[in-house]
Amino acid sequence: MERVIKDKIFKGFVILFAFITISPIIMIIYKLVIKGYRQININFFMQNAPDTYEAMIALNAGKIIPGGILNGITGTLFMVIIASTIAIPIGLLIGVFLYENKNKFYANIVRDITDILQGVPSIVLGLIAYFWVVKSITNGFSALAGSVALAIMMMPLIIRSTEETLKMIPETIKEAGFALGVPYHKIILRILIPTSFSGLLTGSLLAISRIIGETAPLMLTALGSSIVNLNIEKPTSAVPLLIWEFYNDPNMVDLVWSSSLFLMGFVLFLNILSKSLNGECRM
């Protein structure tokens, strides 16, 4: 009898904590949808952010704010692509290196540094990109600087996911390659990487979904732009930067919610995509 009661209490706690864990996410999505859905239409994706004057006129007339976040979306995609181009190959190489040198002293050092890098506050990485790129390469705020900051954030995630994915491949697959006389580098390139491809893709998507909402490092590097910019040497907007700008403008508060809804939806999409890819790889 006593055991039954204990069981019930335990179950109750499990349900309670499960509820506490998921309620923020439900509340966030609820709030974003309620507050943000009205702004989301075709113009939202096709037009640049309005200026405060346009927004004010629309507000006073009781209309929805014109314009959208095209400059932010293109900027975000542009910088994510550049950051991925930098971070994915380098992260992949270092991940393979760690996998191949499992217990070696220098590999352990690299692994520790990777962990430390992952813990560095993003604003600090933004500062570093500011000094490396803004001050010395592009002579001003630029998409490249923002991308470098984001790439440094992505790198540790890619490195660790690469190593973990490779570790899941059975040793026997590798040996099958060796037993056919396949040279070492080809075993990595033609057997290990293709075999773990969906895992590597998952890791990259998760890394992207982590950095896509970063704001602080972009303030110090990409700065923002009121138009679509696809020049790596020029200041560039991004969705989280726009959210920050909308927030600071009393006429554009509605756009904060719709942009946040968009960003949240995109991150959720990336997460679900990567989860489903990963499920496929486990089969």
Add this chain to the structure above:
Amino acid sequence: MKDLIIKIENPVLDIKNLSISYNKGKYAVTNVNAGVKKNSVTAIMGPSGCGKSTLLRAINRMHELYPNIEVKGKIFLNNNDIFLMSSIEIRRKIGMVFQRPNPFPTMSIYDNVIAGYKLNGIRLKKNKKDEIVEKSLKDVVLWNEVKNSLKKKGTFLSGGQQQRLCIARALAFKPDVILLDEPTSALDPIATKKVEQLLIKLKENYTILLVTHNMSQAARMSDYSMFMYLGELVEYGKTKKLFINPVDKRTEEYLTGKFS
């Protein structure tokens, strides 16, 4: 002492004073001397951990992939020192099949068979490739089962089919010797029987060296048998003779199931 190890005339493989250690000073294989008869099935038996796999893996130089492993002694393939050959050459001439079927998961059945050529950058004409694939799959009696699904992934096959695919992959190089390390231990009895029948047929054209922890498999299939114990090659002779009339006491104890 002498008649414990049979002397093979004109061996395909000749193993001389072979010792192998994973950790300095501790030998997993000690001073093995043995020849292997051409076009025969030679079984290597012994209790688990006695060094069967370690010995087998020395023969196509798998050990050199792991820097800590020390291999002493010599191995000759048709009188050529294998340690002087290139790694691709040695592995084209000596194929290997593993305990668990390990087709390349991203490759089709077709590509798995010619993986050795593809991955080594050996270019072949399409009809030459088709010919090798068909011949190898016919050799392992898999052709009729897969000829309409050559584009499918090798991992879609059953365990027994996968193992035959892996044998086909080794055969595609037309090796002199095929090494098999407990190739049926992960298979069900029916699939096991198919692989056994296949190996007996293959010895017409190939020399087969088979590690097995299953005595009756060695008795059923092999022409010659080696018995290893604690890294030592204890006894080696014609299978019939070894099973009926073992010389060494340890061989006899093993065959009568005193340890396993």
